[in-house]
Structure formats: C-alpha cells, structure tokens
Amino acid sequence: MQPMVEFCINRLTSDVEEIKDELEEDPEVDVLESACLGNCEICAETPYAMVDGEIVTGENGKELLKNIRKTIKDQQKKLDDLLDLL
Template structure:
C-alpha cells in the first residue's frame, strides 16, 4: 500500500502547494486535496497535512515537508516489518 498524504484546500498557501505538487510527482505516494479535513483548529494555526490519517505539522513549509517525508518513511518501514512477519 502506498502512503496517502491529504491537504486541506484552506491551508494551501503557495509554499504548501509546492510541497503538494512535489509529492504528486512521486509515484510511491497518493496525494489528495480536500475541501476540509476537519482539523480547523490546527489548520488555522500552522501548516499541516494528514499522512495516512495522522496529522503532520511544521512551523515552516520546509519543516512540514521534512515531517511528511519522515512520516512516509515510518509508514513504509511499518509495512516492510508487517510483510516480514507474513
């Protein structure tokens, strides 16, 4: 399964849009843009995305990008570990 990264259109500032577009080029990641992710309190305060249903934030777009990539790596490791058990 590929990791899924979701963005709220209300928080798609130009720098967050750039992150979304970069991730869309990665064939190993599914990217969605939603009208609302239901995390308005977080959305109003800090750049964020959802990675496989978990909120990922960053004080800056650069930090958000780093944190999203780390969450993707963590997910991929979990999937590898799971498949190793099978």
C-alpha cells in the same frame, strides 16, 4: 500500497502548495486535496497534512515536507516489520 497525503484547501499557502506540487510529481505518493479535513484548530495554527490518516505538521513548508517524508518512511518501516512477522 502507496501512501496517501491529503491537504486541506483552506491551508494551501504558497509554501504548502509547492509541497503539494512536488509530492504530486512523486509516482510513489498519492496526493489529495480536500475541502476540509476536520482539523480546523490545527489548520488555523500551522501548515499541516494528513499522511494515511496521521496528522503531520511543520513550522513552515520546508519542515512540513521533511516531516511528511519522515512519516511515510516510518509508516513503511512499520509495515515492513509487520510483514516480516508473517
């Protein structure tokens, strides 16, 4: 199962748009644009995305991308650890 990264179109500044475009080129990640993700307070304050339903933020686009990649890696590790238990 591939990670899903969702972006609110109301927060697609040029730096966030670049991140979205970069992630869309990654065959290991599904990217979705939504009219609203229901996190308007966060959306108004900082660049953010949702990774498999988890809110990920950053001070700027570069930090947001770093945090998205880290969240994907952390979620994959949790899944791998769970599968090891089975």
